[in-house]
Amino acid sequence: MRLSALPTAALALTLAAIPFAASHAQNAGYGTQTVDEMNKLWGRHPGLRANHAKGVVVEGTFVPTPEAAKLSKARIFAGGSVPVTVRFSDSTGLPTIPDGAPSANPHGMAMEFKPPGGDPVDVVTNSLPFFPVATGEEFLALLQAVEASGPGAPKPTQADQFAAAHPQMPKAFSALKTPSSFARETYNGVDAFIFVNAKGERQPFRFRFVPEAGNDYLSTGDAAKQPPDFLIDELPRRLSQGAVKFRMMAQLANPGDQTRDPSQPWPADRRLVDLGEITLTKAAADNAKAQQVLRLLPNRLEPGIEVSDDPLITSRVQAYVISFGRRVQ
Numbered sequence: 335m336r337l338s339a340l341p342t343a344a345l346a347l348t349l350a351a352i353p354f355a356a357s358h359a360q361n362a363g364y365g366t367q368t369v370d371e372m373n374k375l376w377g378r379h380p381g382l383r384a385n386h387a388k389g390v391v392v393e394g395t396f397v398p399t400p401e402a403a404k405l406s407k408a409r410i411f412a413g414g415s416v417p418v419t420v421r422f423s424d425s426t427g428l429p430t431i432p433d434g435a436p437s438a439n440p441h442g443m444a445m446e447f448k449p450p451g452g453d454p455v456d457v458v459t460n461s462l463p464f465f466p467v468a469t470g471e472e473f474l475a476l477l478q479a480v481e482a483s484g485p486g487a488p489k490p491t492q493a494d495q496f497a498a499a500h501p502q503m504p505k506a507f508s509a510l511k512t513p514s515s516f517a518r519e520t521y522n523g524v525d526a527f528i529f530v531n532a533k534g535e536r537q538p539f540r541f542r543f544v545p546e547a548g549n550d551y552l553s554t555g556d557a558a559k560q561p562p563d564f565l566i567d568e569l570p571r572r573l574s575q576g577a578v579k580f581r582m583m584a585q586l587a588n589p590g591d592q593t594r595d596p597s598q599p600w601p602a603d604r605r606l607v608d609l610g611e612i613t614l615t616k617a618a619a620d621n622a623k624a625q626q627v628l629r630l631l632p633n634r635l636e637p638g639i640e641v642s643d644d645p646l647i648t649s650r651v652q653a654y655v656i657s658f659g660r661r662v663q
């Protein structure tokens with residue numbers, strides 16, 4: 335197992351508007367505890383995210399397929415072009431992590447779709463094929479185990495013991511590779527969500543964003559030789575020469591497939607539906623400012639897309655809200 339690949343993994347007014355599930359109120363300290371733990375691991379960097387601190391914001395549009403509107407009544411799938419803001423990022427809260435470092439994996443692709451006349455929809459994905467653990471509490475325990483496993487820690491370290499007790503963790507991380515460009519990676523929603531269509535039919539699914547240019551990865555040796563900002567710098571350069579395109583896909587659950595455990599992928603034969611095309615055309619002008627004010631939440635949805643019974647979604651939101659509150663202070 336590559337422990338080096340672990341993810342050592344004004345806004346105050348907007349906080350009031352964040353959708354919360356009342357049933358998780360008893361765990362209100364989770365977000366603070368988790369962000370504190372991330373700050374311990376990676377330092378606290380004013381104005382920056384507690385995780386995925388290093389990134390780049392780009393702009394473009396999304397055009398849905400007719401198939402998408404059959405699955406979901408969400409306005410983003412109704413037809414026509416929807417403006418989208420996308421932030422690509424490196425893992426960890428380290429603002430100067432080299433893009434080619436193993437722990438910069440999984441890379442993130444976080445999106446805000448802004449349908450004309452409708453509410454925004456956020457989709458926050460990364461390049462993990464599935465999550466290393468099933469719940470937010472286990473993820474916090476993983477961060478704590480990594481923190482206790484620094485240089486000089488007795489062997490087997492707490493991280494080694496955690497990995498042995500959570501076999502999906504080494505599997506998930508060992509699937510990660512450094513892409514040659516943010517535009518040449520596939521990004522997964524990991525958590526299950528539910529489509530609801532105009533007839534009220536419900537279909538669990540997981541998002542997947544596939545680069546039209548195809549996946550392309552570097553060997554570990556080549557990744558280590560790249561300049562520290564090679565991914566962040568390459569994307570605006572690539573966009574100045576032409577659009578970058580992704581297919582938005584959904585992997586549909588079969589009846590009976592579980593939706594509450596993001597560490598258990600569905601079998602590969604589950605139907606993949608093409609929901610539409612994202613066309614990215616330019617980097618945001620004041621990128622640092624654009625990154626700071628962007629607040630993306632995996633449960634900011636609109637009718638037609640709902641959260642599933644996956645508890646990780648609420649845990650994520652609790653942590654993102656705390657991180658956002660701190661970085662806009």
Ligand code: HEM
Pocket residue numbers: 368369382383384385386389421422423441442443444458459460465469470471473522523524525628629630646649650653654655657658661
């Ligand atoms: C319990 C599990 C998780 C926790 C506690 C967590 C925590 C966080 C935190 C605190 C941030 C910074 C948010 C901000 O300041 O805006 C963040 C960002 C991010 N997370 Fe997670 N995360 C979790 C799971 C996931 C999963 C499953 C994915 C992908 C499927 C993911 C993808 C991302 C991405 C892409 C960003 C950057 C968002 C942006 O660019 O604005 N995280 N995460």
